[in-house]
Amino acid sequence: MILNEMNGTASVEDVLTLTLDALRDVKARLRPVFGQERIAASAGRFLETLLGNEPRKTGWMRAEAAGDPGPWRQQALLGRAQWDADALRDVVRAHVVDHFGDADAVLVVDETGFLKKGAASCGVSRQYTGSAGKITNCQIGVFATYVSDKGHAFLDRALYLPKSWTDKPERLAAVHVPEDVRFASKPSLATTMIGRALAAEVPFSWVAGDSVYGVGDLEMALRAAGKGYVLGIHQNHWFHSWRPDLLISGEARDIVKALPEELWIQCSAGHGTKGERLYDWLYCPMADLEGQIADSDTPGLWTRGLLVRRNPADGDLAYFTTWCPQGTSLETLARVEGTRWRIEECFETAKNEFGLDHNETRSWHGWHRHVSLVMLAYAMMAAVRSKANTLKKSPLTTRKNLSDGRSRKSAVSP
Template sequence: MAACHSVNPGGWERVLAGVCASFAGRFGRVEPRRTAAAFVAGLLSDIEVKTCWQLAEQAGHARPDAMQRLLYRAVWDADAVRDDLRQVIVGRFGAPDAVLVVDETGDLKKGVHSVGVQRQYTGTAGRIENAQVGVFLGYAGRDGHTLIDRRVYLPVSWTEDRGRCQGAGVPDEVGFATKSELAADMITAAVDASVPVAWAAADEAYGNSSVFRAHLRGHRLGYVLAVSRSHLVPLDGGKVKVRADRIAAELPASAWQRRSAGTGSKGPRYYDWAWLDQVTTDADPDDGGRHSLLIRRNTSTGELAFYRCWTRHPATLAQLVRVAGIRWTVEESFQAAKSQVGLDQHQVRRWDSWHRFTTLVLAALAVLAICASDAAAARDIDNSGDTGLIKLTVNEVRRLINTFIIRPISDLAHRLHWSRWRRGHQARARRSHYTRRLNLELQS
């Protein structure tokens, strides 16, 4: 342990306890409060699937009832817990030049009853699949990043079928909202909560929306938003609009500068960048800010990416490149949330249950993000020279948390009890399924 000062089990245990304590007051009874803490610890554990059955077994419960009740019937407000988590994250990572990052991710589903599920495009599969899509807001601050908010996307096929919505527990006041509208709502909530932030970043699904861009300008947030190659860029005072890829094709070689968009797993991520800082807006020419077009070129393949930018005050190319590079932190958060704390492993169908499960996942992810950041800070302070090791990643921190903090239950009687319980429950479910099929065949 002495040879690896950044490994701090005692500090990590305090982080886990502190995150859970931040929202403990949202539970009026001690039982759901303890269950919520056990739920978060279970999400951090190394069990294969993070469902209520497995989480209950990991927590030492005799049945999954407490875990299921926490997601379905217990009295607590997932949005209030989300607010508490956001405050913890901002308290640790907050910075005046922080970036809010919007993106969506999908969970593949087999049935038709999970809230928001339908055949739709999801980047998870890279094609149209039966899926449930959530829109998320990430926060990238001084020395760390994680997810701070979430919204489940309800397609028109759901919002136009109020009976289906009622069956999934969707509140009557919830209507259809585009993904960019959900993103705008989360950004408004963050700004209203006085989250320190100067920038917003998103991919072209959001950057192509003039309404979304205007929403950010309304909050006086600078932005670097990806747009499609066919995006029309207003030039010459808005008198003409030219495709972004055509503008790039006509740029001289002298227009390109090689800069790093940040450090990745293999070192600095260098691209060639071109910046047109005399672009006018197509929505609000008197907004008092500065519009520009940023173009990124891959140094190996020549592939181009385009960004609409806006700043309240004059900005530098280095600032815009930094924000463009930070957008990828949300992808890292998705990967960690799914591979480490089970974001896509829930087996819930209802509106409240989805938000509750996802909020507790955000809590577990916050624990990992804070612990990884603390480990990096300890390594910097130690400054003992090149150790031949990379810094502790979120994945490695979770492995070490399971080694030092989360002790698996090895009691044989407990494991055998759960084996009998699972097999008995599955046998009853199979009998019910066969009986239902037989009745349907007799009726036909």
């Protein structure tokens, strides 16, 4: 569970108190999103069921946990009730910034799949998803996760609509997709989410993503905003050096082969569940550009470069294009790239613990409402974990916890 990363300094009672306080706080934040008190109360109960121990968060199971005779109230919240899922997204964003905000934070963008049967659910299509490792019937959601030294949580989300949907207005109308929604690629969705973060003055300095997001408008938008990035690319991506002391051009894989072995440096991509994640790294700066020449609002020299990560175990290589203030160290770039695994952790925990992929609605609004509520549940418990890790536990409390036999998961259930 999300609380498994606690460092052991908080007692079960401490965690329970923090959880209940956090639940009251998020319910207060939720209230302005809903026009009617009964809908706000229903949303609060929905949130409580997401935090419960039920292995699946289906409508019937959520209803049972909330004490309802059936799933109709849950279904109404996600479907028929009048409220704005984007307003809830903004509540989630404010909560994340309040608890984890840091000027040196990283926004990580990636997508995940939601396996579906049939063809009626909004955006469902036969398409590739890394969640299944194959082409299958699914929805794809693009997400942005906020990562800082204080913690990490989802910041934004968008449902990807393939052209098999956007080219058929009747399909869009059937699931209540807004009329102004048009086809947008996954990088375009990520660029829009980063634009929303910039407009909301979310503090961050970096963006990280895999090769889906590594080339195109996303890069240009980040340069214009004065934000650094470490974005995955394919091995055949072409680089050309503009530096007078380094005359080199070609595909990334060929550049790496031509560089001497002594340029590789071993350093950590960050602390993982099994300790420091050590890789071999090679960094090749390609060009130094004035920020304003690069259409950036941030003055000074910025460096465009090639970063390569090598797995010491099998020699597997991963390639990245980088944009950073001149003088940025390889260790910093490795740390930024290393934050990408946090979004995978978010996906896994949100699906296993909070029912991210247990959405039973078919509409555009239903998907965004369900996902936004899950994002809030995740952000809430991530904040609880962060606060719990700052507490000190007395020896007496430790002995009591060892004897009462309760698990962390059962202790924090509302």
